[in-house]
Amino acid sequence: MSDKLDPLSRRILEVTQHGIEFTHSPFKKIAEETGLREQEIVDRLKQMQNQGIIRRFGASIGHRTIGITANAMCIWNVPDERVEDVGKVMSGFSEVTHCYERPRYPDWPYNLFTMVHSYSKKDCEEIAGKIADATGIYDYRLLFSEHEFKKTGVRL
């Protein structure tokens, strides 16, 4: 059962999701718009973070801009009975930012997806190699992103 979002929490998310200002009091304008005090907004954001509604409040880095241009979607064909164990091992690598199990299709046997970002393709390949050795899964590929069409993050 997922939490429903109350109107005020929703409003606060709507106005902050595009980013807060880089000023001494970034919540001042939002306070004026919503009629809340700045501290109330901050408390509500903290509460949503504790509830898991906000995964993380912080900076989204433009990783391509800072040279992290190798972004590999590593896809793995893992025997179903090993998915749980392998998923956990893969997640233990700090270089792995995302790890998901997804469904297979007749022309798509890969069921585990991990994102690995680094400064070079060689880096990513080395990391994938380490993951393969740690899990014993060698049926894998690296799909590098050649172009970013869009990245806005989840919006309400």
Place this chain on the structure above:
Amino acid sequence: MIRLDEMDKKILNEIQLEFPLSVNPYAVLAERIGIPEEELLKRLERLNNQGAVRRVGPIINTRKIGGTSTLIALKAPDSQTHEIGEIINKHPEVSHNYLRPAEYNIWFTISAANRERLDTIIKQIVEETGCPILDLPTKRLFKIGVKFDVR
């Protein structure tokens, strides 16, 4: 690529996790990092203008607010990838969209209030592009935690 000095890198590493949720967050951060707040704000402005910092804000967990999402793999003809990428982009519910050379070469995520809405958007995109797709929703989430180690 943007030029980063050691202080920029320190800031970039510091503001991803553990961002202080307080009324004057940059004052708190500046003290933590050991620079005047004014300098921190000036550097953040530059980093933001140059695209090194996209934004500071909440990353929303769709599932926690009753929504749902999926990853779509799409097969586009190589000569039309950019055109098709743009068609997909027009949908506001598409949050990430990347070109990854492979048999399925356009990969994008969609977030919506429910599965029905997701299916409607997918159907629209298939109609608009005429391309085959794979619908790859999350069966199980093992990890999600984006933190870039800025060197």
